[in-house]
Structure formats: structure tokens, C-alpha cells
Amino acid sequence: MSETLSPPPDAAALAALQQRTIWVLSLGQVLGGLAFGATVSVGAILAAQVSGDEALSGWATASVTLGTAATAVPLAALARRRGRRPALAVGMLIALVGVGMVVTAVGVWSFPLLIAGFLLIGAGQAANLQSRFAAADLATDTSRARDLSIVIWATTIGAVLGPNLVGPGEAIGHMLGMPQLTGAYVFTVIxxxxxxxxxxVFLRPDPLTTAQRVTAHHAASGNRIAHADQPMAARYAILAVAGAHVVMVSVMAMTPVHLEHAGATIQIIGLTISLHIAGMYALSPVFGMLADRLGRLAxxxxxxxxxxxxxxxxxxxxHSTAAVTVALIxxxxxxxxxxxSGAALLTEASAEQWRTRRQGHNDLIMSLVGGIGAILAGLVLASIDYGGLALVALVVVAAVIVCAPLGRMRTGEGAPARTGASSRDA
Structure with missing residues (x-):
């Protein structure tokens, strides 16, 4: 409580703290990306093997995303009460328990236990997602998208290497007597x-509690900034992020199974997923800078x-492995x-008292629809093949485009202004 009531750092100290926070979060994303990449690469194959039904292969990715959905709001609530540091750590600890359950499930050939393990692993992904909002806690309006994107970009290193640890992991797993295809989870645990x-240890001072102190301090001083709460734009940001996520998860989750049917080796599958994940993260700073320059909606x-x-x-x-790889990129x-852009829009469209709650709801919704999409994708794949799945996903993209006018930030509205002396209250 004393930390909450103590005076906040000055502008120079806040800038230095933001830089330190970005570095710590970025390294955390490297570690989290390693774990996530290994999980995605073999999850669908493990689900198909243990269940004995390829139509259930999507349950692996679906369970991870549903687990992310189930823990997103509780972790966001924990962050609002106690700060980002305990919330991120708790999410990763829960994921560690899930990894142990997955390895055990493959060893005893239990599909329900396998799915339960993947659900818990989703908490680690929820923590990874929350990191991008942690990067925005102390950011300014002119650099928020860039700061978000730097942390997202850091995931590239771990996420690209993660799928390619399947081969070395198998060798280590064999030495340790682990079940087939679970050796890569050794790297996940580490x-x-x-x-x-x-x-x-290193996310100190906590960025969110510091931002809350800044906001409370300026509110007590009578300072305000002209940022109205704009729920319509915030809802559109959630729609856009959720739409992109369900499209990505549905197609990506079925790609390993599709390529395996086409005769691709596990190494080719791992490379394809690596390039896909590189596409997800490698150019995020470019998109961040564009969003700061051109606007979030553009x-x-x-x-x-x-x-x-x-x-x-x-x-x-x-029917072409090369074309599928390009599509995944x-x-x-x-x-x-x-x-x-959606994360930046959501943050800016939300007043401080609603911001963390909406961020949690964003991660809940995107993960929930992603999980449902992965489950349905397995059924669609079995019914109308991989190309048909891609065409069905176009409907979601069309909906996001049609609703774009709802995402415009409006000025001059009569909604309550956001408290704080500067845009550092984010």
C-alpha cells in the first residue's frame, strides 16, 4: 500500500523505467516464444495419435487457446490488483504444470489428460499476450504501438527456434526415456x-502499479488529459484482433496435419511453422511504426x-508445400x-478505469474464438479439405473490413476525460 501512495517517479525516471521494462518483457517473450513454438509444432500430431482420430487433431491448439481464454481475465484482474509482475509469473507457473501433464498423458495414452495439460499450457500464452499490454503501461501516445511491437517482435527469436527444437528434443527425450514426440517439452520446462x-526478480518497479500511481497523483493534483473513453472504438479493436486470431489459429492449427497427409517430414513441418511464426512477429516493429504514423485503423x-x-x-x-508456406507467412x-494496431487502439480508446479490464476481455475473446475455430477447423478439414477451410475463413476477414468505420477514434465527445497529466498514464 505504501508503494501506491508514494509519489511517482519524475518524467526522466519514467522514461528510463519504460526502457528497462521493454528489455525485460522482450527477454521474457524470447523465453515464452521458445515454449510456445515447441508446443504448436507437435500438439496437433500428439492429439491425433493419442485420440486415434485425426478429426480431433485440432483439440491440441484449441485447448491451448481455450486455456488462454480461461486465464486471461483472472490474470488481468490479478495484474490490476497486484501488478504485472505476479500476474506474468503465475501464468507461466501454471503452464509448467500443464507441460508435465502433457508428457504424462502421452506416456499413459490418455486423451483427456492430454487436453487438460494443453489447457493449463494456455496460461503461459495468456501471460505472453499480457506482456504486450505491459509494454503500453508507461508508453506515450506517440510511441505506444512501437513499444508494443518491440515486445511482440522479441517473440520471434524464441518462436522461430521453438519448432526447430523438435529434432534435438527427440534425441534428449530418448535419452531420458520420455514418450515419443515429447522431448521438445524439456526445453519448454527450462x-x-x-x-x-x-x-x-527484474520486472521492478512494476510498470502497471507505477502507471496507476502516476494516474492517481495527477488526478489528486486536478490535472486531466483530453482523452475520452470511446467504447465503440474499443469494441472494434477487440473484434479486429479476435477476427485475425481465429483466422490465423484455424488455418495454422490444421497445416501440420495437412502437410503430413501430403508426405512432408517433421522437419519440413517444423520449418513451415517457424516461418509462419516469423511472419507473426519479425515485422511487428514495422507495423508498430506504421500504426504510430498512419493511424491504428489504417x-x-x-x-x-x-x-x-x-x-x-x-x-x-x-497441393504445393511452397505455396502453403507462403500462405502461412x-x-x-x-x-x-x-x-x-488493435492492441494500441484498444488501449487508447479505453479510459484508465476500464483499460486493464478490457485488455483481459480482449485476450479472453480472441483466445475463445481461436479455440472454437481450431476445433471447427478439424471438422472442416475432414469435410472440405484445406483449401475449403481457407475460403471459409475469408468470411471472418470480410466482417472485420465491413465494420471498420466503427473503429474511428472520435474527438469532441462528451465522455469523461482520462485522468493524468500526460499520456504516460497508459
Whole structure:
């Protein structure tokens, strides 16, 4: 409580703290990306093998995303009460328990236990998602998208390497007597554990509690800034992010199964997923800078164009491994542009008292629809093949484009202004 009531840092100290926070969050995203990349690469295959039914292969990714949905709001509430540091650490600890359950499930050939493990692993992904909002806690309006995108970009390193740890992981797993295809989870345990230590030790002072102190201090001083709460724009931001996520998850989750049917090796599948994840994260700073320059809505539309290109490439080139790889890269780029811009729009459209709650709801909704999409994608794949799945996903993109006018930030509204002396109350 004393930390909450103590005077906030001055402007120079806040700027230095923001830079430190970005570095810590970025390293945490590298570690989290390693864990997530390994999980995505073999999850669908494990689900198909353990269940004995390829139509259930989408349950692996679906369970991770549903687990993310289930923990997004509680972790956001924990962050609002206690700060980002304990929230991020708790999410990664829950994921560690899930990894142990997955390995055990494959060993005893239990599909329900496997799904339960993937659900818990989703908490780690919820923590990874919350990191991008943590990067915005102390950011200014002119750099918010860039700061978000830098943390998202850091995921590239771990996420690209993660799927390619399947081969080395198998060798280690064989030496340790682990079940087939679970060796990569050794790396998941190590990286998640390091992530917990990183956040608990180095994410100090906590960015969110510091931002809350700044806001409370300026409110007590009678200072205000002319940012009205704009719920319609905030809702559109959530729609855009959720739409891009369900499209990305649905197609990406079925790609390993589709490529395996086409005769691709596990190494080719891992490379394809690596390139897809690189598309998700590698150019995020570019999209962040564009969003700060061109506006949030403009870059969301760029994301939709990239998603359309990805889906058409997947549909028309489904029998070509090269075409599928290109489609997955474009899919990642479209997701990146929409997620970076959407997160910035959601933050700016929300007054301080609603911001953390809406951020939690955003992660809940995007993960929930992603999980449902992955489940339905398995059924669609079994019914009308991979190309048909891509064409069905175009409907979601069309809905986001049609609703774009709702995302315009409006000035001169009579809604209550956001408290704070500067835009550092984000």
C-alpha cells in the first residue's frame, strides 16, 4: 500500500523505467516464444495419435487457446490488483504444470489428460499476450504501438527456434526415456522456469502499479488529459484482433496435419511453422511504426489485405508445400499488423478505469474464438479439405473490413476525460 501512495517517479525516471521494462518483457517473450513454438509444432500430431482420430487433431491448439481464454481475465484482474509482475509469473507457473501433464498423458495414452495439460499450457500464452499490454503501461501516445511491437517482435527469436527444437528434443527425450514426440517439452520446462525468475526478480518497479500511481497523483493534483473513453472504438479493436486470431489459429492449427497427409517430414513441418511464426512477429516493429504514423485503423486494414492474400494462396495452392508456406507467412504478417494496431487502439480508446479490464476481455475473446475455430477447423478439414477451410475463413476477414468505420477514434465527445497529466498514464 505504501508503494501506491508514494509519489511517482519524475518524467526522466519514467522514461528510463519504460526502457528497462521493454528489455525485460522482450527477454521474457524470447523465453515464452521458445515454449510456445515447441508446443504448436507437435500438439496437433500428439492429439491425433493419442485420440486415434485425426478429426480431433485440432483439440491440441484449441485447448491451448481455450486455456488462454480461461486465464486471461483472472490474470488481468490479478495484474490490476497486484501488478504485472505476479500476474506474468503465475501464468507461466501454471503452464509448467500443464507441460508435465502433457508428457504424462502421452506416456499413459490418455486423451483427456492430454487436453487438460494443453489447457493449463494456455496460461503461459495468456501471460505472453499480457506482456504486450505491459509494454503500453508507461508508453506515450506517440510511441505506444512501437513499444508494443518491440515486445511482440522479441517473440520471434524464441518462436522461430521453438519448432526447430523438435529434432534435438527427440534425441534428449530418448535419452531420458520420455514418450515419443515429447522431448521438445524439456526445453519448454527450462524456458518457462527462467521466465518466472526473470519477471519476479527484474520486472521492478512494476510498470502497471507505477502507471496507476502516476494516474492517481495527477488526478489528486486536478490535472486531466483530453482523452475520452470511446467504447465503440474499443469494441472494434477487440473484434479486429479476435477476427485475425481465429483466422490465423484455424488455418495454422490444421497445416501440420495437412502437410503430413501430403508426405512432408517433421522437419519440413517444423520449418513451415517457424516461418509462419516469423511472419507473426519479425515485422511487428514495422507495423508498430506504421500504426504510430498512419493511424491504428489504417494498419488494421493492411492486416486484412494480407490475410486475404494468405487465404487465397492457401486455397489455390493447397497441393504445393511452397505455396502453403507462403500462405502461412502472409497469414502471420496479417495477424501481426492487426494485433499490434488493435492492441494500441484498444488501449487508447479505453479510459484508465476500464483499460486493464478490457485488455483481459480482449485476450479472453480472441483466445475463445481461436479455440472454437481450431476445433471447427478439424471438422472442416475432414469435410472440405484445406483449401475449403481457407475460403471459409475469408468470411471472418470480410466482417472485420465491413465494420471498420466503427473503429474511428472520435474527438469532441462528451465522455469523461482520462485522468493524468500526460499520456504516460497508459
Amino acid at each position: 524456458t518457462q522456469g527462467l521466465g518466472v525468475v526473470l519477471y519476479l 494498419v488494421i486494414m493492411i492486416g486484412q489485405v494480407l490475410l486475404v492474400a494468405a487465404l487465397l494462396t492457401a486455397a489455390l495452392g493447397q 502472409l497469414l502471420g504478417l496479417g495477424w501481426s499488423a492487426t494485433t499490434v
